[in-house]
Amino acid sequence: MRSDNVKQGPERCPNRSLFYALGFTDEELERPLVGVVSAFSEIVPGHAHLDKIAQAVKDGVRMAGGTPVMVPAIGVCDGIAMGHEGMKYSLPSRELICDSIETMATAHQFDALVLVPNCDKIVPGMLMAAARLNLPAVVASGGPMLAGKQGERRVSLSQMFEAVGSYKGGLIDAATLDDYTKNTCPGCGSCAGMYTANSMNCLAEAIGMALPGNGTIPAVYSARVQLAKHAGMQVMKLLEKGLRPRDILTPEAFENALATDMALGCSTNSVLHLLA
Template sequence: MRSDAVKKGIERAPHRSLFKSMGFIDEELERPLIGIVVAKSEIVPGHIHLDKVAKAVADGVRLAGGTPIEFPVIGVCDGIAMGHEGMRYSLVTRELIADSIECMVMAHAFDAVVYVPNCDKIIPGMLMAAARLNVPSVFVSGGPMLAGRHSNAQGTRAVSLTTMFEAVGAVGAGKMSEEELDQLENEACPGCGSCSGMFTANSMNCVTEALGMGLPGNGTIPAVYAERIRLAKQAGMQVLKVLKENLKPRDIMTKTAFRNALALDMALGCSTNTALHLPAIAHEAGVELTLDMLNEVSAVTPNLCRLAPVSATHIEDLYAAGGVQAVLKELASKKLIDINARTVYGTLKDAIAKAYNRNPQVIRPADNPYSATGGLVALRGNLAPDGCIVKKSAVAPNMLKHSGPARVFDKEEDAFSAIMEGRIKAGDVVVIRYEGPRGGPGMKEMLAPTAALAGRGLDDKVALITDGRFSGATKGAAIGHVSPEAAEGGPIGLLKEGDIIQIDIEGGTLSVQLSDAELAQRRAQWKPLPPKVTHGYLARYARQVSSAASGAIFKE
């Protein structure tokens, strides 16, 4: 066992003495040492309860004959970080998480690891670490938050964090009173868990099932259900079986597994952030995953689910309808996934064996999809030579093809002010640049401006493009990850107020109505903006990070 390096032989007596200083006994040191990496904190709703999940994992490890040892990682709440300087520190933590787990697992020679994530950057950071370390591993998340309930004169409806951000725009437009906003504030997020729609955290937890690294139910069992605790115990037990079989993450996270994950992504209509994270995870696993591959899968995969933010359906409804397993079974019926792909518990065939679609209104049958193609699409054109990404399933039909004048902003806050002050009109294309991985730095999410547009009733009349990114809670013609970014000299940095932007989502293009000669002339005159941050981790991150088109990984 790997842990023999810290506990076996006369020469390791000093090491054993340190274990015993923490209360470990000889019988525990004779068993496999199982690391439990948990993102517990008191600042993230998705993490506030992870101590209970981690305890259940530890119980499972002990039941199966292992010795559980817990250690923490950091995590940023994207919702709390949204709309201010803190959002620069969200994506950048993904690399910190992966690096810190590598340090802890290698330094302490764990035999196997159970990962207990929740929320946006933590899940991909942990998956990157698992792929990099290639130590037997199992994932079990903290699960999704239940939707809130809000009542007014129009009736009662399910609400979520998206509702709150959109409500800010509604109040600014005079469509909602501050009294109702205050009422919503107390109802939208009713308890622990990752925010309740098909936002990035829940997207990544569902994708973890398709990758084969999480047990069935990982993505959809609500955080407050006892079934979540039972799943955690099963994960703790399962990791000992995975260790005994010497089944490693890279045995599971193959090119086939990533294609399966992309297919599920398209069927569910996941967050655009999955297009940022899956290539980064694949890179750690030694698999190349490109935007072209994403489009190939999208072209043949039907979109079967439309959950919040594009509907009043939430993750708890997907859970009740049969969960990820039921969606995978629909895809398998059309041979759109490889059900023989290995998982931490067998194969995907085992996962879907007893699954069935309990609610065709939530999970459309494969023969009756929302659309014949997937929920995400990568676009290219003279404005995004290296590509960009849009959540097609969240775009109003009339905005799938749009042409309009550019309203250009060099930072998110200026665009948000323009929206709230009523300076953005129907037909406009809002451009937010110098918010990419390097230029941001940190590639801020743009939920505040997109939600403000929605709250003002403009999400089906105004497009927004950025070299930054969007929250999974975003809806509308929101096109992100425009690459190359402005700070790297990308065409988005050459735009001027009033340039005509042409968007064709069905055709897969994003262009500006300018000749090659005009673009070349502007490029010759272009000067980058001074760096927004010149010291600390963000400055180091800006120097190391690569393009969003390759997952915003660190340069080799």
């Protein structure tokens, strides 16, 4: 195991002593170390529930005989960063995410990775890291937000943008705009609509790096937690078989992703990320 570099032999007693300081047992250190990279935070609606998704992934890894180790990743909410200088930090954050995962996985010699993203630059940043590291890896995203409701109308963030224009054009009043504002986004998940986040979560599935349902099961459904558990179990199968991202990310896989992109009408940003 790659992780033996930090946990086996007398020369690694100092390393092991630090694992014991974390509460690890001998039994856990005899198993593969699986990095569970979670983008959980309290500032991104698509990430607000990723602590639960990451825990489900860890459960799956343990059920399949691995030792999960949760490590963090940053994430920018493009919606909150929109319209001010913060937007300049969004795309560069993709490279920071990729670099930080490489740093954590290499410094601690993880045997495999389960990547837990959900939003725009986080999904491609994690996929880039998977390809760069070429360790057995599975993406387990957080899932899309449910549609909101304005009166009897089902709405998403697209209608929220339109409502601003309607208000400025005198087509709706302030009370209606406030109704849109408070009810368009009903809870956690990547913004409802085929924006970059949902596009990349679907393409992660189409390209072979995520399990079926990764792009479409809503964030709040129990099936999303079940999928995360299966992702944790699946990465152990990949590790056993020695199947790595570069075995999966073939030219044919990219062609399949591009075909899916066209069929779904994905965000044009998906081209930017697939090239990266």
